[in-house]
Amino acid sequence: MYSAKVMDHFTNPRNVGEMPDADGIGTEGNPVCGDVMKIYIKVSDDKITDAKFQTFGCGAAIAVSSMVTEMVKGLTLDEALKITKASLAEALDGLPPQKMHCSNLGADALHKAIEDYKVKQGK
Amino acid sequence: MYSAKVMDHFTNPRNVGEMPDADGIGTEGNPVCGDVMKIYIKVSDDKITDAKFQTFGCGAAIAVSSMVTEMVKGLTLDEALKITKASLAEALDGLPPQKMHCSNLGADALHKAIEDYKVKQGK
Amino acid sequence: MKTIYLDHVATNPLHPEVLEAMLPYFRELYGNPLSIYEPGLKAREAIEKARESTAALINAKPKEIIFTASGAEANNFALKGIAYANQNKGKHIIVSKIEHHSVLNTARFLEKSGFAVTYLPVDKYGLINPEDVEKALTKETILISIIHASPEIGAIEPIVEISRIAKQKGLILHTDAVASVGNIPVDVQALGVDLLSFTAHQFYGPKGAAALYVREGGRIVPLIYGGIQEGGRRAGTENVPAIVGMGKAAELAKRDLQKRMDRVKVLRDKLITNALKTEKVLLTGPPEKRLPGHASFVVEYIEGEAMLLLLAAKGIYSASGSACSSKALKASPVLISIGIPAHLAQGSVVFTLGEETTEEDINYFNETFPQIISRLRGISPYAKGWEGMEGSSCTVQK
């Protein structure tokens, strides 16, 4: 069902946890639907220096969260905004079709976190 | 499907053939239905001394014909008239239910042969 | 006693490789294919692999295959499913008089449910005239369902020609290919059909696995509602070993088809030539346009079941369309449709050859069959002809 990479990120998720001093926080999804992702970012000089996540959801949702927090580290905000559902799925060697829309919320949560950062910065 | 006795009488039918000098002949059935029996009897002193048959039909029909011609030999006409579908089936250790009515025409053919004999005798 | 199985149209033993392919799915890879752990995922994979080879056998796409449990189910599904899905467009269906009971009786059920059904006649060989299809069309027609090959008389119907008519009129065409798939090349593209039924046990696959091909994009109302198996079109926990077996059998059938056909045809021709040497033995069905392993006759003056039993006593297994050999006690409607009078239909006998049939088998058969005919004629009151025969209709006394 899931690729080896998904299973790896799901069973050994990277960057789990809260980030009390986050510069931006984005939450996407709804527990009623089964998946919620909360992404925390730390930003310095328009670059994402750290990222963490908390996720309620299925294997795909957790793997996507882990992957997106890995991918964004070191990216500029503009680069990070280019991350999409598709690029996340590709980085995970694919996701089952039915999981593409409901559990692949990483890009949206990330974009919201960047938005949040920008709002906080008054940009 | 068929009892061993049916199979024996079917594969080794007794009393097969025409009887040119028969005292009575009875035919029952219809080839359109799949079974026709023709029973020939020889009668002497109100006793059946010999019987033969010709049958178009399934295994049950042939076995019934063989059995009825065996059973009647030596019987008085009155005794022979007591042979029924049921007693024939019993003598064959039973017949499949669906064969009871369409292929078990031996008693009827016999009764017709006795009838024929009586008519010929002017009785 | 050596036995010679000449009833391949009834069913077939599993090919040993098919059984071998199935075995792991009974106890080791027993999972429900919907489950997301190992034995379930393996079962799911196995089903999808089987779908590929099953599709390949008829030149379809895997997603066009809906697995069912029998050819009868596939036929019921096709007729009811298409009728219900299209009843807003019209309520007229065309079938032939020589369809299998699973088509005929479903058609009758639909008649009771408000559909009109035309039952097309066939010629003396059992072949449908495509013009008759054309003539039967009404504004209400939605579906044409014509058997591909008859299991009783071996006739192969002109589906390609009928498909042309269906396409012209935008009608849906289903064919019951249960007796043909695995025995002759069947290509859904070449045939131009929208739906096609076939069953695994006809080509050395397991009983309990069959399929309905539904052309991509075709809408069909489920016959069996429930879970999301088979894309929501046919519910029920998948019979994994049987489906795997069907896949394997399809793979073998595709690989060996030409070889199988060539072998049985030669032997079958030998059988027919010999059988017709006996007086008053008639071939039923077309001499040419017939299944390669199929030989069917009526033998005058004697009855089919009696022939089957005496043949079986000699180790030869075969079938008959006589009334007495059917549990329903009715002579085959197919024989009646091709104009065989009912008393002759009683002498029906059908021999179907298969992969394991040998030349030796046929030689033995050719020796035995005339003996059995003459033995039964020796008992028959009609041995010299049908003279003195009574009326021509049958009402069974009860």
Added chain:
Amino acid sequence: MKTIYLDHVATNPLHPEVLEAMLPYFRELYGNPLSIYEPGLKAREAIEKARESTAALINAKPKEIIFTASGAEANNFALKGIAYANQNKGKHIIVSKIEHHSVLNTARFLEKSGFAVTYLPVDKYGLINPEDVEKALTKETILISIIHASPEIGAIEPIVEISRIAKQKGLILHTDAVASVGNIPVDVQALGVDLLSFTAHQFYGPKGAAALYVREGGRIVPLIYGGIQEGGRRAGTENVPAIVGMGKAAELAKRDLQKRMDRVKVLRDKLITNALKTEKVLLTGPPEKRLPGHASFVVEYIEGEAMLLLLAAKGIYSASGSACSSKALKASPVLISIGIPAHLAQGSVVFTLGEETTEEDINYFNETFPQIISRLRGISPYAKGWEGMEGSSCTVQK
């Protein structure tokens, strides 16, 4: 890795004796049961023997058993077959909200075909109040179909009480006993039902064999038309090995039922007691009136599929009613029916024990399950509660 199968409600491996009983029917006794020669007659005998033991398992007569290919088919057959056979008497049907999809979706199909259907509610344990059945009756009611035991929450419904109402009013009662037969005593006389569905793979029999019990004299319209198999009530070449397997599995289930029940109940109780020690883990379904091998929970703040996958990584196979773990991406309607809010339903997990489950297995499970809960809660944004949760309805973005 040793694996622990706790998903017996999904399906089961074949019992070794069942496989052994089936094997001769694949290649040796392969005949069509309608044929009148040896391999066919043997197959016919085997089917009738299987019918006897299958009937005995539910205290029915052999002729009251109609073999089908799945529980789903049996349910479709029961509902449509009874609806069509009795539509002249009325067109109202009563089912519950916690029926299996194969009942619910058939009921919906019948609604589209002009029948009215009442979907009865259940209480917080998933139990139906027989008074609600009584209240739902109309002059048009012909059929009541209530599940015997729920595969999702283990609840055993008060069929006996419902039967009293049905009998009083002269109504037909069907029960879907797929999840109960083989797991608890099921006696059609004691239950007082007119029809009952069950499937072999629930009690170590094969996939592809199931049955519908129809009380003697009961009229039912076929779902699958065709030949005269199953007394003309269900056509299709019989899946002989599977039917033989069902017969054998039924025989073993009858023999071992009490022993099986006693064993799994003790272990199941141990599992439940331990699971409930973890905070915010709730039992779903009734504490007492439940299947003896059945334990089902919702675990707050985490999602079911993730639990299944982590459990599977530890060798434990189980099921969930969460949206993400279903291919339909919808939380189980059964959980919603018993009043579990949708976000909690996502934390559903179901463990079903079976014959081979050992005490050691349960000890290992009891160690592992809390670890996995805490691991997933460690990732969850809701680890401290549902505060901050958004709206309560879900529209999946596409």
